[in-house]
Amino acid sequence: MGKATGFMDYDRRDAECESPKERIKHFREFHTPLSKEEQEIQGARCMACGVPFCQAGQMIAGMASGCPLHNLVPEWNDLIYHGNWEEAYYRLKKTNNFPEFTSRVCPGLCEAACTCNLHGSPVTTKANEYGIIENAYEKGYAKACPPKARTGKKIAIIGSGPSGLAVADQLNKRGHLVTVFEREDKPGGLLRYGIPNMKLEKQFIDRKLAVMEEEGIRFETGCNIGKDKKSAELLKAFDRVVLCCGASHPRDIKVPGRDAKGIYFAVDFLKSTTKCLWKNEMQLKEGEYISAKGKNVIVIGGGDTGNDCVGTSIRHGAKSVLQLEMMPKLPDERSAMNPWPEWPRVCKTDYGQQEAIALWGHDPRVYQTTVKEFVKDKNGNLCKVVLVKLESKKDEKTGRMMMAEVAGSEYTVNAELVLIAAGFLGSEDYVTKAFGVEVNERTNVKTAPGEYKTNVPNIFTAGDMHRGQSLVVWAIREGREAAQQIDLDLMGYTNLSVQ
Template identity: 80%
Template sequence: MGKPTGFMDYKRQDKTAEAPESRIRHFQEFHTPLSREEQEIQGARCMACGVPFCQSGQMLNGMASGCPLHNLVPEWNDLIYNGNWEEAYRRLIKTNNFPEFTSRVCPALCENACTCGLHEEPVSTKANEYGIIENAYEKGYAHARPPKVRTGKKVAVIGSGPSGLAAADQLNRRGHLVTVYEREDKAGGLLRYGIPNMKLEKQIIDRKISILEAEGVVFKTGCDVGKDVKAAAILKEYDRVVLACGASNPRDIKVPGRDAAGIHFAVDFLKSTTKALWANEMKLKDGRYISAKGKRVMVIGGGDTGNDCVGTAIRHGAKSVLQLEMMPKAPDQRAWDNPWPEWPKICKTDYGQQEAIALFGRDPRVYTTTVKEFIKDKKGNVCKAVLVKLEPKKDEKTGRMVMTEMAGSEYTVEVDLVLIAAGFLGGESYVAKAFGVEQDGRTNVKTAPGEYQTNVKNVFAAGDMHRGQSLVVWAIREGREAAREVDLSLMGYTNLSVQ
């Protein structure tokens, strides 16, 4: 596990970020990776801790601690420390189908559970993962490896986000004939149209898709199963079906004036920007996207999506950005009741907020605040929003603490563009209804606990459509586990691993 004294001998180093004032002028990734030599030193910091919480992926107090994919972190940290980069790649892809994605967009649950991080800075595992996979592409290790034997069994995967791609990759490796259906013009799901280009450049997705195609996976884009393609036809043609359509049903804000022009869901805003960029050689062209240029922008909701809206609006040239969060500001340090190795419930200032601070001189976030009403101008466009402060109060019926309006705390702000980033309610129901699968109260596809088989024979579900909105690593894990269950049902046994 690296060098026994490495965590004492070397300080943590991570990829360096381009200055906010510079990076807001473009939509490319803005981190500079460490050199190979620097990365090997960081591998040395992985201590012989005995119990590597980094790879545990266990639930503590309702939150994941460590990697849900159970990545063999100590092993590949040790391998890069010793200069064995090819074997480090082999160990990395044993548990993770897409390290080129997770090393860019994962919040690094591994690092937050790192034993070294209990008293010092954690090992820069995410940067090490990035170094391993990019070195593998550079050296040619990450090439296509088509299966040598085919089973003749056919599987349809509906949706090409991380769970669908993981399921397709695993089932194809097993030798099944896999076809992935995607309703958008390009594969990738939320990776392509839900995550901005500056976090994950889309040629990175294309690079992996081309490998999957070379290995035999067939992609049918622009095919909306349940609308363009009948579910009955899919069930007739394929031996098994995996539904992996994501949690694409955005949560709305139901207040007076919601029908005003200029109010959009975050996913539509982000998607329009990505499509416009890739249609015009990474340059935005007026009229092709939902523009924030010169506008007073209000983002409703925190989290990754809210932050992405802030960063994207700034790159458009927004006049100002305001971000509303219903909950109180989290502490800057771990609270006494949130000990390591639990996920740290602390305030995170992400790249978008950093850029807003650099550009406008203040953090865009306003806490314990929500919208009470939108006000339209004479043309029906949103021009103002009435905001109200919130405070926690105990619900007499449930005993739970709920955020409640503070009487007399209303105030009005001027806005030209509102972006709703309040999360997702679950999957869009038309696909589930087309296949006849049951959904729970949150519109997630219902299965037995810990399983992926739906109530319909030969139909399985995975990813956000199954578990609700979550992280890319959870989507990959669900895709891998669903693939194993599908393979077992097809062959009577399985040699597909999930960890």
Template identity: 75%
Template sequence: MGKATGFMEYEREESAAIKPKERIKNFDEFHTPLSLEKQRTQAARCMDCGVPFCQAGMMIKGMASGCPLNNLIPEWNDLLYNGNWQQAYNRLHKTSNFPEFTSRVCPALCEKACTCGLNGEAVCTKENEKAIIEKAYEEGWAAPKPPKVRTDKRIAVVGSGPSGLAVADQLNRRGHLVTVYERSDRVGGLLRYGIPNMKLEKHIIDRKIEVMKAEGVTFITDANIGENVKAKKLLEEYDSVVLACGASNPRDIKAPGRDANGIYFAVDFLKSTTKSLLDSGLTDGKYISAKGKNVIVIGGGDTGNDCVGTSIRHGCKSIMQLEMMPKPPVDRLPNNPWPQWPKVLKTDYGQEEAIAVFGEDPRVYQTTVKEFIKDKKGNLCKVKLVKLEPKKDEKTGRMMMSEVAGSEYEVDCELVLIAAGFLGTQKYVSDAFGVELNERTNVKTAPGKFATNVDKVFTAGDMHRGQSLVVWAIREGRDAAREVDEYLMGYTNL
């Protein structure tokens, strides 16, 4: 549990971030890790709290509290504090396939439920996790460990995002022969092309993929199931198929002028930048550029923030981020007590950079697009915005955001990035396998299960639960692998 009195003796200390105006000069990760000794001191703050909500991963009022992977956080914090790095890695790896990913991109649900955070600063669990996994690679503890015994079962995993990789990793450990099909040119799915380099440098993904290859997992890229690879082929050649294709149908904004040139979905914008960066260091010009443009990002979530940070690195002229809902409070409200997820204002790296460069927060609350305005050539030149206010719907009794009469105004804009979330799986994949979808256009299964209506076809991740976090995708992949293993073998030890 760390040092019994550590949380009273030591203050929380996080890794230092490079200053915004300096870090926007490149697309590199920008935090300088603490020394190993300082990281051990941070682990000492993990208190003997009796009930470690940090690892609970339970749902409270529709939102997760604590780690969905049920990571054994107090255990590996204690091992880290005592300098037993290898055993700390062993305990971490017991529940988490990819701590190198979650320690970089997870919003740290564990820390939001940390008992220390009830009356002070939470334990730096996310950074402790990163220190452990990086030490494991440095010392060779995370080196390939191929299974000693193989079964004769063959599994195809469609999609190489976090859920697909987790399925593959688990089933390969079990001894099955796993092949992962990825429609893009590189492995990683959302991790590769949906998350910018500043949050997750792509050599981190490549490092883990090389380990998985050495352990026996086969990866096939440029394989778009339902397009250039037939679903029938997979059903004939494999004992089981797991669909982990994500929730990749972006939610659109329906407003007059939507057909203007200069309006893109966030995922296409981010992917184009990352692909060009990997292919040529952005020298090929094959990306959607924000350079010299007035940019509006529609959506206040993590993806919207990534669009802000990327646009600033391109050299945009100005940046505005629209959020339909009211501005969150700075501190928890009485109706949002610990250990619930805190519904409070968070200023992320992209917004920090916008404040540093342009002198103001890019977020504009209770506002949406009324009209996209085109010039004579069909190019976007302005956007008409309208203010919103919460009003109770007379029929349903629910609070809805409604337009404020007479509040419209226009702003110059040459590039709009839509980061309004996703609506479910792309239908051509589900149609290719004949799997049923639910009312939310996610693949339908029995509650808590992963088997579809088609024999030997399973699903996992965002394709199954809808748009969510990387950590939930990994949990889904682990649980789906267990169900697949039991289907194939009649029992499971996963």
């Protein structure tokens, strides 16, 4: 696919980024896409490698290699190389319901597995995907296509994150009547309130939701199933119910002083900023969000959400930001024990960390460190945090390696705001209890391997609520697979494809 010698003829060129010191002045996306002509040249770099690991989506050494959606990457790279952008869109949509989301927020498993990445630079697959979907909206290819016939079967989907939206999109295409229930004021789940505008501006979510509504999907917001509406009502009114509520139970840090004022979960911090920006035309209004302005901020967690907290705090006008990571720093380059096409276990400096370096001259991350105590002032406000260094040790009882405190390594830093971005433990029990579904030891909804049907008749599940905290692409794949099984369960056969 692409030009036979394209990977040798052309260098990789990706979308340009606004400089860190400029982009921290606003909350908008900050990449400038390539022109169509330049993007077509990047499509030419797809090298007809014979075995396209980019679309494999297989597990290697416990990590995903290639796209879990099995996107037909070589095909649409070839199509844009030849200038056939419309057909590229139709090939992209065969496997991916929401390229407008994945082209912005996916970490690019396809590029990590690209054969060009073995000895050079991978194809700009993520940017090519972005170009295809944005061109499709511009030219009208991405318009609503309502089903021509309806089955009369009614489906209730609880949760409007990527898995819930994928289930809805697939089952609606099949002709079923789909209603999506969302407890927040707007649909989108963590796409809307867990991912900052800098990575995904919310008008692009609304653009897609408008298409889905025109195609016949109903959205009921501000409806917290299990609290506002009883599960029995849904089971009576709908033929099937799908639980897609996410892994929305955040992991806490339980140390002395946890009750201090000024400690928040990352998702609450990010949500407050997004809501304030949306309400006030992309401007922050004091008193309407959790503010980091003028504060010493500590972010607990070194993952993507932690990085989002760093970037958001900087935009608020934080005095300083310190990001804690329990584990050792990963190597800057692949080790011999981590060969291609495994996911590269290397240190990634993301946009928030880049901005901190540009602003303060050093990386905000501190490795092998955690919180030992939160210190309050006389009014109960957080004022300091006691940190402690960690080292890897073998647990005498289990024989497993674990991170243990280094005796005497405690030190104290000033902090008026702490953001806990330590991941999620699983589903919230008020929902699982309301429907009576079984959960596993991680509180994810339990099903047979490879299936999405729960122990309760007519109730299915998908996404993070089923598999645990994961990526948007995995949530979409789970939604597609669950929709296929639901359709088969309803109709006795299915023509819905997964890949």
